[in-house]
Every structure is written in structure tokens, then in C-alpha cells.
Amino acid sequence: MTSSEIALQIHAASHLAGDFVLRSGRRASEYFDKYRFESDPVLLDSIARAMATLVPTDTEVLAGLEMGGIPVVTALSRHTGLPCAFVRKQAKSYGTCRLAEGADIAGRRVLVVEDVVTSGGQIVLSTTDLRDLGADVREALCVIDRQQGGAEALASERIQLLSLLTADDLRTAV
Secondary structure: OOHHHHHHHHHHHHEEEEEEEOOOOOEEEEEEOHHHHHOOHHHHHHHHHHHHOOOOOOOOEEEEEOOOHHHHHHHHHHHHOOOEEEEOOOOOOOOOOOOEEEOOOOOOEEEEEEEEEOOOHHHHHHHHHHHHOOOEEEEEEEEEEOOOOHHHHHHOOOOEEEEEEEHHHHHHOO
16 A cells, blocks of 8 residues: 555544644644544554554664554554564553563664654653663654654654654645
8 A cells, every 4th residue: 555545544534623732732723533543453554564664774672652652563563573662651650660661672773653743742752761761762753744843853852753644645645
């Protein structure tokens, strides 16, 4: 499936019109309900297959951010054969008390995986935490870049944003 076909399917499955407040605090008149494409196993598999070609060759671990990055990273792991880690917004206070569950990240090249990027704020926060734990993070990969400053914010933190689709791709898909 081509990127254009995936964009059309994502648009059909998840595009909503209205008045929405984004995580960044910004308001938007359109919204892509990521849970609609993440919960569709056939569409999610197509997305992950296409994203696999964007994974840098020296990546050792895929790190999915809570909560939307978890289904994406799991599907992506199936297509790349790379182990994944599930990254919490903050370490839990019981059990393992870990911020990143799953694959070990210390001393390894880690690709941060997210579903939708607007301002890049959560990727910046999580990357700081992952780097503090010894991960070598240079890139983040997302399904949709909303093109609202996320790539620039990440670049200022030495993180290159790779995206399968942009908001423009989704708008022109219909």
C-alpha cells in the first residue's frame, strides 16, 4: 500500500471536524482520532509496514511512548524484528518501578516511536528521561506530523523527526 493510500484510509477512519483542544493547549478545527487507526488491525499493520522503511539502519530498540505509541511500536516491531520498550510518562511507584518496560535501552541506539506529533513536547520529555537512562536517542518516528512546530522543537534537542505522513498529506488525500 502506498503512502497516499494509507493517508486516505487514515483520513477515512479517523478524521473529525469540530473544536478540539490539543495536548499542546492549541485549538484545532480538525482532529485525527489516532485511536481509530490504532485500533484497526489491518490499517495499523499497513501503517507499520510502511513505517518500517523509515527506521534508521543502526536502530537497536524501538521505544513506544505511552499511550498512543504503544500499539504503533508493537506493530512496527513485528515488521522490523527489533525489540521494543514501552515508555511511561513517569515511572510507576510499585513493581519494577521502571520508566521503560521491555527491552533494555542502556547503551543502545533507540528510536522513539509516537503516533501523532504536534509540539513534540512529550517526545522531548521522554527522550531526556531515556538519555538519562543511557539510551542513545537521535531520531523519533511518528505516524502523523501535524506540522505545528514539533520537528523544530525536536531539532533543538538533537532529535530528528521522521514521519510517515504529515497533516498536509492527510488533507490532500481526500
